[in-house]
Amino acid sequence: MRAWVLSQSKPNGGEQAVGQLREFIAEGGFEPGVRLPPERELCETLGMTRNTLRRALDALEREGALWRHVGKGTFVSSAEAAPADPMVELGRQITPFRMMRARLAIEPAIAREAAVNASGKALMTMQLAMERAHSAPDWAEYERQDDLFHRAIAEASDNLLLLTLFDQLNGVRRAVAWGNVVRESQRPSPDHSSFAEHEAIAMEIASRRPEGAYEAMRNHLKSVSERLFGEA
Structure with missing residues (x-):
């Protein structure tokens, strides 16, 4: 997995945070089905607050790029691979x-x-x-x-x-x-x-x-x- 290098300017929310998270997933080589690191680790790595990270995770989940399993974590997926959430x-x-x-x-x-x-x-x-x-x-x-x-x-x-x-x-x-x-x-x-x-x-x-x-x-x-x- 390629090492993730923090950008010099930290995101302050919104589209910038979503873009940074999306880039982290792509650069990190996370394939569909792979679990992302815990939120605390992501916050430290990406330089985001917990609230900003969660909004970015929510946005990618709505797109179908991620899916969540309560008690297990957040996983990368394609829109086709994401399990249906009723x-x-x-x-x-x-x-x-x-x-x-x-x-x-x-x-x-x-x-x-x-x-x-x-x-x-x-x-x-x-x-x-x-x-x-x-x-x-x-x-x-x-x-x-x-x-x-x-x-x-x-x-x-x-x-x-x-x-x-x-x-x-x-x-x-x-x-x-x-x-x-x-x-x-x-x-x-x-x-x-x-x-x-x-x-x-x-x-x-x-x-x-x-x-x-x-x-x-x-x-x-x-x-x-x-x-x-x-x-x-």
Whole structure:
């Protein structure tokens, strides 16, 4: 395998990071079926942050150049060789609006269960995600923390079936084409409505109010839907 030589200028995200990762794979002689090094090693080799690397990996996975196996790693593939992922295929067929309707049907019920079963650790995980979302330097990091917040609620339900259902729902959400979403700022403003909405959900869960948690999550998702589509 040819040694990889770092370029003098480090990528700061987007297409440059994707191009650098693509070049690393080509120059490194990674053939279809070969597993890439772990993320930590890739970050050190490519001079990328973990978030930048993950966005680049996501982009190449959508192209079919990579595929992932949970617990085993990320593998190189051709579009023909990549194993079919039913969640990704479903995400390519569903509209963002239908995706939001599915979230409205499922996530409030998960929040209700979280209010019954949440542990102290789960509540701390939610709080940490909210704090990091507030201080996120850009939309990508905010969205990552938003994702972690919602998954923490699913974990707090203490129900493996609900957590698995959430992960599948989230897998489809990631695959949906959100090309119509335009960001007008580098990061969320301090009065971004989701901050207060997340706090309301967390408070209802921490206070052990199942129906309040259900309504708080439903109100949050309706608010997101209204911002995206003009209607809930």
